[in-house]
Amino acid sequence: MSKQDGSKSRLTRRGFLKATTTVAGASVLGLSASTAGQALAEGYTQSAKTDESEQTYSCSCMWTCSNCQYDVVVRDGLIRKACPKPDWVAHGGSRMCLRGMTQFQRIYQPNRIKYPMKRKSWSIDEPHPELRGQEDWERISWDEATTLIAEKWKKDQEQYGKQSVAVHHASGNTGLLNGVIGGLMPRLSNIMGMADLDTCADAALNHGLYRVFGQGTAPENEVTDLANAKTIIVWGANLTSYINPWQWVADARERGARLIVIDPVYSGTAAKADQWIAPRPGSDIVTLMGMMNYMVQEDLVNKDFLLNHTVAPVLINPDTNEYLRMSDLGVQPTEGSTDPLTGLPTLVDPPVVWDDSTGTIVPLDEALEPALSGERTIGNKRARTAYDYLVDELSNYPMETVCELTELPEETIVDLARTSADVPVFHYVFFGTQAYPNGVHLGHAFATLAALTGNVGMSGASLRAAGSYFSFDFAQVMPTGEMVTYVPILEFGNIVQSGEYAGKPFPVKSLYVYSANPLGGVPDEGKFRDEALSGLDLVVVAETQYTDTAKYADIILPAAHWYETADVQVLSISWPGIRITEKAVEPPFECKPDGQIARLLADKLGLGEYFQMSDEEFLQAAVDNSVMAQSNGITYERLLEEKSVRLDVENPMIAVPDLKFNTPTGRVEFYCEHPVPRMDYGQEYDVDYERLPRFFPPYEAWPGTEAEQKWPLILMSERHTGRWHTSANCSWISELYPEPTLRMNPEDAKARGIVRNDYVEATNSRGYAVARVVIDPAVRPGVVMYPKNWLKLEHKDGAWSEMCSAEFDPVGVNSNFMDNRCEVAKWNGGEQE
Numbered sequence: 001m002s003k004q005d006g007s008k009s010r011l012t013r014r015g016f017l018k019a020t021t022t023v024a025g026a027s028v029l030g031l032s033a034s035t036a037g038q039a040l041a042e043g044y045t046q047s048a049k050t051d052e053s054e055q056t057y058s059c060s061c062m063w064t065c066s067n068c069q070y071d072v073v074v075r076d077g078l079i080r081k082a083c084p085k086p087d088w089v090a091h092g093g094s095r096m097c098l099r100g101m102t103q104f105q106r107i108y109q110p111n112r113i114k115y116p117m118k119r120k121s122w123s124i125d126e127p128h129p130e131l132r133g134q135e136d137w138e139r140i141s142w143d144e145a146t147t148l149i150a151e152k153w154k155k156d157q158e159q160y161g162k163q164s165v166a167v168h169h170a171s172g173n174t175g176l177l178n179g180v181i182g183g184l185m186p187r188l189s190n191i192m193g194m195a196d197l198d199t200c201a202d203a204a205l206n207h208g209l210y211r212v213f214g215q216g217t218a219p220e221n222e223v224t225d226l227a228n229a230k231t232i233i234v235w236g237a238n239l240t241s242y243i244n245p246w247q248w249v250a251d252a253r254e255r256g257a258r259l260i261v262i263d264p265v266y267s268g269t270a271a272k273a274d275q276w277i278a279p280r281p282g283s284d285i286v287t288l289m290g291m292m293n294y295m296v297q298e299d300l301v302n303k304d305f306l307l308n309h310t311v312a313p314v315l316i317n318p319d320t321n322e323y324l325r326m327s328d329l330g331v332q333p334t335e336g337s338t339d340p341l342t343g344l345p346t347l348v349d350p351p352v353v354w355d356d357s358t359g360t361i362v363p364l365d366e367a368l369e370p371a372l373s374g375e376r377t378i379g380n381k382r383a384r385t386a387y388d389y390l391v392d393e394l395s396n397y398p399m400e401t402v403c404e405l406t407e408l409p410e411e412t413i414v415d416l417a418r419t420s421a422d423v424p425v426f427h428y429v430f431f432g433t434q435a436y437p438n439g440v441h442l443g444h445a446f447a448t449l450a451a452l453t454g455n456v457g458m459s460g461a462s463l464r465a466a467g468s469y470f471s472f473d474f475a476q477v478m479p480t481g482e483m484v485t486y487v488p489i490l491e492f493g494n495i496v497q498s499g500e501y502a503g504k505p506f507p508v509k510s511l512y513v514y515s516a517n518p519l520g521g522v523p524d525e526g527k528f529r530d531e532a533l534s535g536l537d538l539v540v541v542a543e544t545q546y547t548d549t550a551k552y553a554d555i556i557l558p559a560a561h562w563y564e565t566a567d568v569q570v571l572s573i574s575w576p577g578i579r580i581t582e583k584a585v586e587p588p589f590e591c592k593p594d595g596q597i598a599r600l601l602a603d604k605l606g607l608g609e610y611f612q613m614s615d616e617e618f619l620q621a622a623v624d625n626s627v628m629a630q631s632n633g634i635t636y637e638r639l640l641e642e643k644s645v646r647l648d649v650e651n652p653m654i655a656v657p658d659l660k661f662n663t664p665t666g667r668v669e670f671y672c673e674h675p676v677p678r679m680d681y682g683q684e685y686d687v688d689y690e691r692l693p694r695f696f697p698p699y700e701a702w703p704g705t706e707a708e709q710k711w712p713l714i715l716m717s718e719r720h721t722g723r724w725h726t727s728a729n730c731s732w733i734s735e736l737y738p739e740p741t742l743r744m745n746p747e748d749a750k751a752r753g754i755v756r757n758d759y760v761e762a763t764n765s766r767g768y769a770v771a772r773v774v775i776d777p778a779v780r781p782g783v784v785m786y787p788k789n790w791l792k793l794e795h796k797d798g799a800w801s802e803m804c805s806a807e808f809d810p811v812g813v814n815s816n817f818m819d820n821r822c823e824v825a826k827w828n829g830g831e832q833e
């Protein structure tokens, strides 16, 4: 519901909120919020004074962070503190941050979900989705909850097909047993063939990199390799908000490395840099294209690398714009090795190049002196090299245009080009840069920069830092061979409303959400609620805390926190390896680990046969049967003993050291032969446009857009140091950072009569949010910036996720969290104007 929907509905909602926020906690607890919260708090303080023996457990943060492994200390059955393991440097666990140290308070907070709950007005036959959100909860038993869910799911799948039950999970828990990657819930959703909602976050950059380097691969070194860089260029990443990688940046700087930060806003990282470069938001591709154009002009490119490891010399068929191949010259393809997927022999039809040594056209890998550039006549065709096509495209970015679009001076672009050509360079590219519609092309441009400079396969040369290293045995989560069907969350409203996906019937009736709070994180949350959720008969949310999404559920299941169950952690942006997290305390009240919930549901669904193994057996199989574990001498038993095992203890992991890329040619394919959308559901896109990196402006955050005329300020988000998405609300952190804030440049504040500490209201056509203003010259004029980490229930009114645009590029199918506009005014306390 947005402000523009009319003041009547807005007033109603405001009154409703006032009436319900206090009730909410009470319902969740099954008793008064203050009583239970107080009891927990008192128990906590009293026993903190005793000095009985303590037990220490090795635990990890299970969200998508650095996955520090640290000590959690328990006394009298309650966690008292979490602290770094001083001797754990090699495992990346000797540093932890405030969020890790205070995490255990999330176990004891008043909005902890404690019992299974059902919306009173919901029943299988009369679901009344229009009454969702009214918080008329009743406590039910686990047996009742799982029976109702299973009954509804069975009915849906029989009547409408497997996809009619959808599942959504995001970043809450990445554990191998209870998390979203390899756990028992993914096992259940695979067995059932559910529709799985792809989060559509952080995905455009990856897609742009993968289409050049090969699916799932990017030249990312281990984060500790930052320390070996000569130059570190940080693009759109605020390393100081997640802290852990900073230690290696600091090490590199001590050794004399230069740190350049490219960010429209003077971030915490920019404040520590040797140089801060402040481009216009959404213009990083132009910077990159300008740098590359300059490199070509000034002959700064690495020709050896281009010729030997990229498709630069490949001739392009002018009729198809695909690679010219031997079959185009009348040479029939030959049979290659057997394709493991089809069992059939592959066809070998190599792309061709011009060989200067013989003056003939030969298969790509057979040329002695492949030509980088030049037009050749082949039969009746005139063909040019992929490199020439790139150079042509780059020539659309002359210095003058680049400076105008990026608002950067010429010497900055020249310096960036010269610095980037002087490899190795660690480009720490993260997600702020790509949260615009042109994000795929940004990834593509970074990949092309690596190709032009040969900044790949060596220490100190990287495009961001690797995020995940360990591959477990995937058969564990796909015991029937069945798999979920992925659908983009950004399309979910359309799917639910139309009952179709990819041009085929696709009715969806139920949604199971775990480890995610989509109503606090998807863009245009109102659209998601009103189009997607409202069309569903059953929404189940498994949660540790009462979230924006839990409020809109029909059934809530109380999940155990990470510290309340043993698990294995495989994901990490800190170091390549695998570690355990121990169970420190029992789940309180009726909370259960997600894996246990999956087992209960499976029993009721008649799928219990797939869940006979114990948790230990499941983990053991996932680890021991992993090819990667076997080749690194890792066993589950060893892991339990050592708690944490690195893949390569001696040296930082370097990506693609052999320069063999995971593409059909085995080379860096900066000219894409078959560019495809990240998720293909039959949407239209221009294939030829996608072959090379190109700039197109953001939909809103750019001069001259329609949105600019009405909404003068660009609205962008950042991560809050003290919080993790919407899930870090604990009392110590809340003392430091009590409420949502909005950062604004002094000029913009002055023009609107806004002064320090005012509450302000940001508004756009989709929604509004109220926050405390922080007047801050670090923020670029014309931009306002909010930490995206608050629950809607914590705002005085509105929420940031309401204001975010859900428009997206059909190739990237990614959320554009930075591409928004708004106007900001002093908040009038919610009174009617």
Ligand SMILES: Nc1nc2c(c(=O)[nH]1)N[C@H]1C(S)=C(S)[C@@H](COP(=O)(O)OP(=O)(O)OC[C@H]3O[C@@H](n4cnc5c(=O)[nH]c(N)nc54)[C@H](O)[C@@H]3O)O[C@H]1N2
Binding pocket: 064, 171, 202, 235, 236, 237, 238, 239, 241, 242, 262, 263, 264, 265, 267, 279, 280, 281, 282, 283, 284, 430, 431, 432, 433, 716, 717, 718, 719, 720, 721, 722, 723, 724, 725, 789, 818
């Ligand atoms: N404390 C904390 N840390 C987190 C998280 C959290 O919730 N809390 N979440 C984690 C997750 S899941 C993710 S995906 C990562 C995201 O990590 P980051 O991408 O580093 O996160 P942001 O804080 O959003 O930083 C984005 C930066 O991009 C800048 N930016 C915006 N537009 C542009 C642009 O056009 N060009 C350039 N060069 N910069 C731009 C912004 O000003 C901002 O400083 O953070 C992880 N770390």
Ligand SMILES: Nc1nc2c(c(=O)[nH]1)N[C@H]1C(S)=C(S)[C@@H](COP(=O)(O)OP(=O)(O)OC[C@H]3O[C@@H](n4cnc5c(=O)[nH]c(N)nc54)[C@H](O)[C@@H]3O)O[C@H]1N2
Binding pocket: 169, 170, 171, 172, 173, 178, 201, 202, 431, 514, 515, 516, 517, 518, 520, 521, 522, 523, 542, 543, 544, 545, 547, 559, 560, 561, 562, 594, 717, 718, 724, 725, 726, 727, 788, 800, 801, 804, 817
């Ligand atoms: N405006 C804006 N929105 C954004 C972004 C942005 O930059 N700007 N960034 C996006 C990005 S990159 C990301 S990754 C997403 C993150 O979006 P989400 O992953 O949805 O993040 P959270 O809001 O923290 O929701 C995770 C929920 O999981 C719950 N949880 C934690 N552990 C467990 C567990 O063991 N079991 C269960 N069942 N639940 C658990 C937590 O209590 C929390 O409520 O947000 C996206 N949204």
Ligand code: SF4
Binding pocket: 061, 065, 066, 067, 068, 095, 096, 097, 098, 099, 100, 101, 242, 243, 244
């Ligand atoms: S840096 Fe990340 S993983 Fe480490 S303690 Fe902080 S939140 Fe946890």
Ligand SMILES: [Mo]
Binding pocket: 201, 202
């Ligand atoms: Mo993310």
